[in-house]
Amino acid sequence: MSAITHHVLFLQGGAGLKDHQADQVLVDSLQGGLGKAYRVHYPLLPDEPSPDLGRIRQIDQEISRLQGELVVVGHSLGASMLLKYVSENPDKIKLKALFLLATPFWQGDEKWKQAFKLPEDFADQLPQDLPLYFYHCRDDQEVPFAHLALYGQKLPWATFHPLASGGHHLNDDLRAVADAIKSL
Structure with missing residues (x-):
């Protein structure tokens, strides 16, 4: 029996229990692909009555709980808030890599979006040696595929995986x- 030697934190997309349950299938697939040497941590991130739904505080809390270099995977809202958190706290944490799935690039002047938007200089705030991997499907009906190209313009050193479907x-x-x- 092999011991767990690597920890991965998965941050859900969307909001609340329903989206947490929907992303469980992704977590199960990731755990299955990683095998027994990895443990995927998947906390429920409940909505809080704050403009960012409490995500920045929750992400900080979850990352702080796990010791050592950490791989973090975020889906949708979880991915965008993870990127925001890391760009606002570049020296606070040591991460091995970020994997960002179907990541929205928040734009617009609507008041509700302001807490989700990245600052204009967010790319300059990220550690340049932090591996970033983006995955996005062309047929994503929730987050437009064009958002992947927006991240490509801001983060040319990142690795991008556009998927056909x-x-x-x-x-x-x-x-x-x-x-x-596993290749890290």
Whole structure:
């Protein structure tokens, strides 16, 4: 029996219990692809009555709980808030890599979006040696595929995986992400 030697934190997309349950299939696929030497941590991130739904505080709390270099995977809202958190706290944490799935690039002047938007200089605030991996499907019906290109303009050193199909949940198959994590 092999011991757990690597920890991966998965941050849900959307809001609340329903979206947490929907992303469980992604977590199960990732855990299956990683095998027994990895443990995928998947906390419920409940909505809080704050403009960012409490995500920045929750992400900080969850990352702080795990020791050592950490791989973090975020889906949708979880991915965008993870990127915001890391760009606002570049020296606070040591991460091994970020994997960002179906990541919205928040734009617009609507008041509700302001807490989700990245600052204009967010790319300059990220550690340049932090590996960033983006995965996005062309047929995503929730987050436009064009958002991947917006991240490409801001983060040219990142690794981008445009996928032909799979929708917002990447066909509930994260074997390619698991393989990339194991290759780190």
